[in-house]
Each structure stands twice: as structure tokens, then as C-alpha cells.
Amino acid sequence: MGEENKVTLYGMWASPFVKRVEIALKIKGIPYEYVEEDLKNKSQLLLQYNPVHKKVPVLVHNGKPIAESLVILEYIEETWKNGPKILPEDPYERAKVRFWASFIQQQLLDSLVSAAKSSGEAHEKAMKEAFEKLTVFEEGMKGFFPSGTPHFEDENIGFLDIVLCSLFGPHKAQEEAHGLKIIDPERHPLVYSWVTALNEVPAVKESLPPHDKMVALIQFLRRNAPH
Amino acid sequence: MAEVKLLGFWASTFSDRVIWALKLKGINYEHVEEDPYNKTQLLLQHNPVHKKVPVLIHAGKPIAESSMILEYIEETWPQNPLLPQGAYERAMARFWIKFGEEKMATICAVLRTAGAEQERAIKEAMELLKILEEQGLGDKKFFGGDAIGLADIAFGWLAYLFGVIEEVAGVNVLDANRLPRLHAWIDNLKEVPVIKENLPDRQKLLGHLKRRRETHLALPNL
Numbered sequence: 323m324g325e326e327n328k329v330t331l332y333g334m335w336a337s338p339f340v341k342r343v344e345i346a347l348k349i350k351g352i353p354y355e356y357v358e359e360d361l362k363n364k365s366q367l368l369l370q371y372n373p374v375h376k377k378v379p380v381l382v383h384n385g386k387p388i389a390e391s392l393v394i395l396e397y398i399e400e401t402w403k404n405g406p407k408i409l410p411e412d413p414y415e416r417a418k419v420r421f422w423a424s425f426i427q428q429q430l431l432d433s434l435v436s437a438a439k440s441s442g443e444a445h446e447k448a449m450k451e452a453f454e455k456l457t458v459f460e461e462g463m464k465g466f467f468p469s470g471t472p473h474f475e476d477e478n479i480g481f482l483d484i485v486l487c488s489l490f491g492p493h494k495a496q497e498e499a500h501g502l503k504i505i506d507p508e509r510h511p512l513v514y515s516w517v518t519a520l521n522e523v524p525a526v527k528e529s530l531p532p533h534d535k536m537v538a539l540i541q542f543l544r545r546n547a548p549h
Numbered sequence: 550m551a552e553v554k555l556l557g558f559w560a561s562t563f564s565d566r567v568i569w570a571l572k573l574k575g576i577n578y579e580h581v582e583e584d585p586y587n588k589t590q591l592l593l594q595h596n597p598v599h600k601k602v603p604v605l606i607h608a609g610k611p612i613a614e615s616s617m618i619l620e621y622i623e624e625t626w627p628q629n630p631l632l633p634q635g636a637y638e639r640a641m642a643r644f645w646i647k648f649g650e651e652k653m654a655t656i657c658a659v660l661r662t663a664g665a666e667q668e669r670a671i672k673e674a675m676e677l678l679k680i681l682e683e684q685g686l687g688d689k690k691f692f693g694g695d696a697i698g699l700a701d702i703a704f705g706w707l708a709y710l711f712g713v714i715e716e717v718a719g720v721n722v723l724d725a726n727r728l729p730r731l732h733a734w735i736d737n738l739k740e741v742p743v744i745k746e747n748l749p750d751r752q753k754l755l756g757h758l759k760r761r762r763e764t765h766l767a768l769p770n771l
Contacts, residue, residue, distance in 0.1 A: 373684065374648065374680055374684055383637075386637050388637070388640045388641075388644070389644060390643070390644050390647050392643075392647070393640050393643045393644050393647060394640070396639075396640065396643060397636055397637070397639070397640040400636040400639065401636045413621050413624035413625045414607075414610050414612070414621070416620070416621070416624065417612045417617050417618075417620070417621045420614075420617050420620065421598075421612075421613060421614055421617055424614060424617070425598065458598060462598065
């Protein structure tokens with residue numbers, strides 16, 4: 323690949339934030355080079371490309387680095403105009419999509435991370451909060467799927483789909499590792515069927531971290547988490 | 550043109566951002582002042598998820614969360630663009646806006662803390678502001694370049710609110726000697742007529758934040 327239009331993604335195999343970018347690049351059919359980072363021993367290049375946060379993902383396009391997964395998604399959308407669109411055309415629809423992506427990312431994820439890190443009463447409280455937020459999300463999403471069931475022919479997935487499946491695609495591994503149900507088909511049938519349908523989309527399926535490796539990693543992180 | 554309504558609160562910097570963006574683009578709107586302790590039905594109905602200001606209502610459609618409202622305004626009213634043309638420059642603006650969102654609470658922690666905890670808060674705030682100055686602003690006049698943009702609007706709180714926080718907390722973080730470029734940016738920003746003419750009353754803000762600090766410090770240490 324020549325230097326023009328060269329795309330490199332610095333990532334880590336289990337990071338949902340990296341997954342988002344991978345899925346978006348695949349959906350858009352953008353060829354890219356992937357560089358796996360060891361987060362305990364970050365490369366000089368990564369530190370140079372993301373001096374502010376020193377994190378993955380970083381997308382480097384034509385030598386210029388972009389960090390922050392949602393910022394990268396918007397950049398991809400604006401730069402590669404051929405191929406499927408990730409965001410809706412209408413500004414109001416875009417605002418709704420961004421709103422719910424932010425809700426999943428900030429509200430929902432925070433509660434689940436708190437729950438995963440705590441035990442006893444604090445854990446119960448955090449799980450209750452997480453379920454309430456999932457319910458808010460479930461209700462909010464009914465308008466997005468008028469027929470009731472999410473379908474994704476021709477890989478026509480968008481920004482919100484990408485954010486959701488990057489975080490909850492591996493939910494079975496997360497549930498096994500934490501020993502609790504996160505996406506319960508009985509409590510949150512729409513979210514459950516949505517994530518399940520997304521996991522069948524080739525670009526998503528290919529990006530899903532291997533189940534056993536993921537379980538092992540989460541359990542390792544839990545054992546070694548600072549208290 | 551369809552009706553534009555803004556549900557805001559005088560002390561909310563998130564509300565101010567939307568006012569600046571609307572005025573910079575010359576958009577007529579109706580301002581509805583909300584009382585956070587006595588929220589209107591309109592607010593609860595149009596932002597049921599977060600129940601917070603600001604909320605922009607355009608042709609009956611509600612948009613919540615200030616950063617999303619700013620993007621919506623930019624996309625709907627393209628006159629006087631507040632984001633650069635190039636995708637990379639736009640990504641940089643969004644990156645810094647996100648940085649501000651994530652780090653605002655940490656930078657403002659000086660308001661909620663005292664003693665040794667406040668000392669730590671001062672140090673952390675200075676480190677973050679140094680990063681913002683060196684990597685975000687650099688030698689530019691504004692984050693947006695020669696003219697103000699969404700990133701400047703998103704950091705506008707540094708230009709007025711933070712000074713009041715420093716006074717209430719009895720600290721000096723945004724020091725002109727240590728952060729000269731950020732200081733110059735503040736002066737430049739406050740010269741922009743729309744910003745200058747749309748800042749909350751300083752005395753009122755001082756009283757409001759004093760009460761906030763007292764409430765925080767009275768809370769038991771958890």
C-alpha cells in the first residue's frame with residue numbers, strides 16, 4: 323500500500339472502542355493495516371500519536387492521527403463518502419442517534435462497570451441501576467424498530483448499532499466471567515434480539531473477540547483489579 | 550422559519566453554549582428559563598431521559614445534551630460555520646470538545662474540595678489545563694483558528710465561570726504566567742460581541758457558587 327490513503331489502526335483485541343473502528347472500516351470497505359498494542363508496554367508510535375490519552379484506538383490516515391472512537395467514526399463517515407452511510411442524513415435523526423450512543427456509552431456502561439467492580443450491597447445497587455438504564459434504553463429504542471425486530475440485511479448497520487455491538491456483542495463472555503446476566507431476553511427482549519442479530523452480521527462476527535479468551539481476560543482483570 | 554425554543558437556566562454554562570451558537574448564527578429563538586428545583590412539564594416531556602437543561606426544541610422536535618445541540622445547530626443552519634471544512638480539523642475540534650466534557654469535573658474539583666484534597670485538585674487541574682494549552686490551543690488565536698468555533702464555545706466556561714470558581718474556592722489555577730496562551734485566548738474570546746453580551750451576572754454567579762461550595766463541603770466524607 324502506498325503512503326497516499328494509507329490507513330493504520332492501533333488497537334487491542336479485547337477493546338470495544340477499537341472494535342467500533344474495525345467494524346466501521348469493514349462496513350465501508352476501507353483497507354487498513356492493524357497494529358496490536360500491548361497495553362502494559364505501549365509502543366513509542368502510540369504514545370506519539372495519542373500523547374493526550376495514550377490509549378487505543380488511534381486511526382492514522384495519511385500520517386495524521388485521530389483518537390477517541392466516536393470522533394474516529396465521524397471522521398470515517400466524513401472522509402469516505404462512497405459506500406454505506408453510518409449516520410442518518412437528517413440532522414434531527416443524527417442527533418437522536420448520537421444521544422442514544424452517548425447514553426449507552428456514559429450512563430449504561432458506567433453502571434455496568436460499577437456493578438462488575440463491586441460486591442455485596444453495592445453490587446446489588448449498581449446492577450439495579452444498570453437494569454433501570456437498560457429499560458430506559460429498551461423503551462427509547464422501540465421507535466427505531468417499527469416492525470419490532472431488528473434485521474440487518476446487506477450489513478446496513480449504523481453508528482448506534484456499532485456502539486451497541488462493540489460494547490455488548492461479547493455479552494455472553496461478560497456474563498460468564500462475571501457470573502451475572504447482563505442482557506436478559508426476558509427483561510430486555512428488544513436489546514437482546516438486536517445484539518443477537520448484530521452478532522450475525524459478517525463485519526461484526528469477524529470482529530467478535532474469541533469467547534474463551536475474553537472470559538479469561540475479564541476474570542484476570544477482576545482478580546487483579548486495584549481495590 | 551420553524552419555531553426555535555431553548556429551555557435553559559441562567560447559571561448553566563451548558564445553556565450558555567447553545568445561546569452563543571444560536572446568536573452567532575443569527576437564529577431567532579424563544580428562551581424559556583427553567584428552575585432546576587421546579588422543572589416545567591415542558592422540560593420533563595422533552596427530556597424525559599435526563600430531565601436537564603439545555604433542551605433545544607426546533608419545529609416541535611427536542612434535542613438534549615449541549616454537545617449534540619451544537620452539532621445539530623451547525624448541521625441545520627450552515628451560515629457562519631462553527632466547524633472547520635476539513636474532516637481532520639473537524640476531528641480535532643471534536644476530540645478537544647470530548648476532552649473538555651471528560652475533564653471538566655476534575656478541573657472544577659477545586660470548588661468541591663478543601664485542604665489536602667484541594668491541593669491535589671489544584672495540581673490535577675493545572676496539568677490538564679497545560680495539556681489543553683499546549684496540545685489543543687497551541688499558538689492559535691482560537692481553538693477554531695482565526696475565528697471562534699464549537700471548541701471555543703465548548704471551553705467558554707474557562708473564560709468566565711472558572712474565574713468565579715477560583716474566587717469562591719480561594720485558589721489560583723489559571724495563572725497568566727503559567728498559562729499565558731490560554732489567558733490570551735480568554736481575553737480574545739471575551740472580546741467576541743456575542744460572548745461578551747451573553748455572560749451571566751458575575752455577582753449572581755458568585756453567590757450561586759458560594760452556596761454550592763458550602764453544600765459540598767457540608768456533605769459527610771464518603
